[in-house]
Each structure stands twice: as C-alpha cells, then as structure tokens.
Amino acid sequence: MAATIRDVAQASGVHVSTVSRTFSAPHLVNAETRTRVLAVAENLGYRPNRAARALTTGRTHNLGLIVADISNPFFPPLIKAAQAHARARDYHVFVADTDEDPQVEEELIQTLTKQVDGVLLCSPRLSNRAIERLRADVPFVVVNRRVKGMPTILMDVGQGARLAIEHLTRLGHRRIALLSGPGGSWTSGEMREAAAAMDGVDLVILGPNAPTEQGGLAVAAEVIASGATGVLAYNDLVAIGLIEGLYERGVRVPGDISVVGVDDIVSGRLNRPKLTTVAMPTAAAGRMAVDLLLQSVDDGATPTLITLETGLVVRESTGEARS
Incomplete structure (x- = not known):
C-alpha cells in the first residue's frame, strides 16, 4: 500500500x-x-x-512565470533557476511568453489567475496602471520593472550602463551612441538616464529598436551616420546584429567602432569578436523572485525592492578610439 x-x-x-x-x-x-x-x-x-x-x-502550489520573449537567451537562465528553486519548495511553475505584446500579457495573466498562487512578471510590457489593476486578482512579483508599492527584483542596468560608458571613455571614445530597446521599456529608460548623467560624453540616442539581432542590423546605417565611435546596445542580441550590420558596410569592430552589449548571453561569448557586455544576474533574480513571491502568497504583498548588482565583462568588441 x-x-x-x-x-x-x-x-x-x-x-x-x-x-x-x-x-x-x-x-x-x-x-x-x-x-x-x-x-x-x-x-x-x-x-x-x-x-x-x-x-x-486553498493553494494550487503552482506559480506563473511570464516573460516578454522566451526565444531571447536572456530569459532561459532565469526560468531554469526559478523552476528549480520553486520545485525545491514543492511548487510547479507554468511558463508563458507574451512575444513582447502587452495585450497577450494581460490575457495570460487573466488566464493564469485561477490556476496559480502567484505570478512572476519578467520585463513586462504592460503599463504600470494595468499591472496595478491586475494584481487585485493574484499576487505579483515584478522582475526588471519598477512598479510603485509592488514586490520587485531589479538588476541594476543603470549601474551597468555607467560602467560600460566609463569603459568606452577610458578608451578615448567621446561620441557614444545608445541603442534603446522597445518603446516604453523600463530598461531603456534606466540606461538613458544613467548615460545622460555622464560627464564628457557626446551622447546620441537611437531608437526605439526591436530587442533582437534584426533590430541591431536595422540600425547599423544610423550608427555609422551618427559619427559615434562607441556604442552601448540595449542587449546582446542588438549588439550582435549591429556588429554584423557594420561588417556588411565595411566597418570594423573594434577597429572603427567599439560595441558593448547587455546581458552576457552565451552567443556573445562565442561570436567574433567576443562581445564586451554588462553581465546581468539572471539566475539569482529568478531564485529571489520565487522567494519574494512565496512570501507574498503567505503573508500578503509587501513593497519589497531588491536591487542586484551588475558588472562589466571586457572582451574583444571594444578598443581604443580611432584617431
């Protein structure tokens, strides 16, 4: 028996x-x-x-995890860490992908509400007002988006942007292009704010851009026309696409233009030149988000804000500014 x-x-x-x-x-x-x-x-x-x-x-022992684009290599380490951490606490995780569409995101939240005890929203595209309205039905923890009064895990992309631009200026770059991401992106706003506050930088903001390799390819001509010798891209995928677009136009990286990405995904370490990037603590964010969500499920939502440090990884895609 x-x-x-x-x-x-x-x-x-x-x-x-x-x-x-x-x-x-x-x-x-x-x-x-x-x-x-x-x-x-x-x-x-x-x-x-x-x-x-x-x-x-009254508990399902299920959690929802909604990401903006599951095909983006930024998300799998976060998903894997969150699932393992939840499983160790006897919870299952349902993963859903919004394909960068806020309407799909809202529909997924409404669908999951009765099937889970709480939802992790990772880089949401919904407005803050919509998120505040929907949280009345189920506890939320938000990753990489600041929503007032809501449990939040942030990866300090502003710090990462400052480290990247300081690195470029030490190499002699003064005119620097910032390639922003999708319209309304919290990450883009943080990067823009940090970059604009840097002294001695002639900043050119180009975007919004799709957060993909195609987005990087599409903006390559604008980067060349801007006269920038250094670039900070929204993420590694945009940076990799940009490098390809520059090479197609006879522009060398880092000989003519230096490029920095954000995320430290695996393909950035394998491409040539290997990508200088801002490393994001995605696995740690996944684990902490689960802990924070379970705390919210048990004790009610508290406006806890946890900010995780980022760091610069210097590889081959950055070099001294051309004379």
Missing part, C-alpha cells in the same frame, strides 16, 4: 500537522525537522495529494 501522511509522521517522530506544513509551507518548519521529514517521505515513497491539499489549503 502507498505510504500515508501518518506513516511519515510516525517514522519522523513528528505530528501529522508538521508533515503537512513541511509540504505546504516549508518555511514555517524548522530546517532540521524539514530535512528529516523530507528524507523519510522519500524513503517511504510518500507523495502528497495535490488536489486534496489544494482543497484543504
């Missing part, structure tokens, strides 16, 4: 309610006790009945 919750409680030397909390609210159980109960449950082959537990607790 299949092991029951009472079998686990007896073998662990704890009350049945402690076993129940170990699976339904593990953060409320002493770490040593939780480890012992989970080990006994594993040995006995015990698996909690999710449907019965949902009826008892």
Whole structure:
C-alpha cells in the first residue's frame, strides 16, 4: 500500500500537522525537522495529494512565470533557476511568453489567475496602471520593472550602463551612441538616464529598436551616420546584429567602432569578436523572485525592492578610439 501522511509522521517522530506544513509551507518548519521529514517521505515513497491539499489549503502550489520573449537567451537562465528553486519548495511553475505584446500579457495573466498562487512578471510590457489593476486578482512579483508599492527584483542596468560608458571613455571614445530597446521599456529608460548623467560624453540616442539581432542590423546605417565611435546596445542580441550590420558596410569592430552589449548571453561569448557586455544576474533574480513571491502568497504583498548588482565583462568588441 502507498505510504500515508501518518506513516511519515510516525517514522519522523513528528505530528501529522508538521508533515503537512513541511509540504505546504516549508518555511514555517524548522530546517532540521524539514530535512528529516523530507528524507523519510522519500524513503517511504510518500507523495502528497495535490488536489486534496489544494482543497484543504486553498493553494494550487503552482506559480506563473511570464516573460516578454522566451526565444531571447536572456530569459532561459532565469526560468531554469526559478523552476528549480520553486520545485525545491514543492511548487510547479507554468511558463508563458507574451512575444513582447502587452495585450497577450494581460490575457495570460487573466488566464493564469485561477490556476496559480502567484505570478512572476519578467520585463513586462504592460503599463504600470494595468499591472496595478491586475494584481487585485493574484499576487505579483515584478522582475526588471519598477512598479510603485509592488514586490520587485531589479538588476541594476543603470549601474551597468555607467560602467560600460566609463569603459568606452577610458578608451578615448567621446561620441557614444545608445541603442534603446522597445518603446516604453523600463530598461531603456534606466540606461538613458544613467548615460545622460555622464560627464564628457557626446551622447546620441537611437531608437526605439526591436530587442533582437534584426533590430541591431536595422540600425547599423544610423550608427555609422551618427559619427559615434562607441556604442552601448540595449542587449546582446542588438549588439550582435549591429556588429554584423557594420561588417556588411565595411566597418570594423573594434577597429572603427567599439560595441558593448547587455546581458552576457552565451552567443556573445562565442561570436567574433567576443562581445564586451554588462553581465546581468539572471539566475539569482529568478531564485529571489520565487522567494519574494512565496512570501507574498503567505503573508500578503509587501513593497519589497531588491536591487542586484551588475558588472562589466571586457572582451574583444571594444578598443581604443580611432584617431
């Protein structure tokens, strides 16, 4: 016969309610006790009945994770880390992709509301007003977007932009192009604000641009016409597309123009020239977002703001400004 919750409680030397909390609210159980109960449950082959537990607790033990574009290599490390972290807390994660469309994003949130205990919104395209309206139905944690009064995980892209521009100016670049992303992007706004505050920089803002390699290819002619010798791109995909577009026009990187991306995706390390970029702590953001969301589910939403540091990784796509 299949092991029951009472079998686990007896073998662990704890009350049945402690076993129940170990699976339904593990953060409320002493770490040593939780480890012992989970080990006994594993040995006995015990698996909690999710449907019965949902009826008892009112919890589905499912979380939603909505991203702007699942094909963008920025998101998979975040998704993978969030799923693993949630699984360790006995939660499942439903992943959905909006394809950069705010209307699709709203429809997905409304669809998930009755199927999950909370939703992680990663780089949302909805307006802040829409997000504030929708959170009345389900707890949210927002990643890479500042929404007043809402639990938020930010990756400090402003700090990253400053590090990138300081790197370019040390190499002698004075006219620098900033390639912004989609219209209304919070990340673009942070990059623009940080870059505009830098002294000794002749800043050229080009965009909005699609956050893809095609977006980078499409803006290459404008970059050349701008006279910029250094470029900070919205993300690595835009930077990689831009480098290809520059080469097609006989412009060398970094010989003629230096290029910096943002994200530190794998393809940026493999392309030639290897991409100088701002590394974003995506896996850490995924784990912390899950913790913050479960805290919101258990205790109610609190306006917690966690900002994670970014760092510059210097590779081959930047060099001294041409004389």
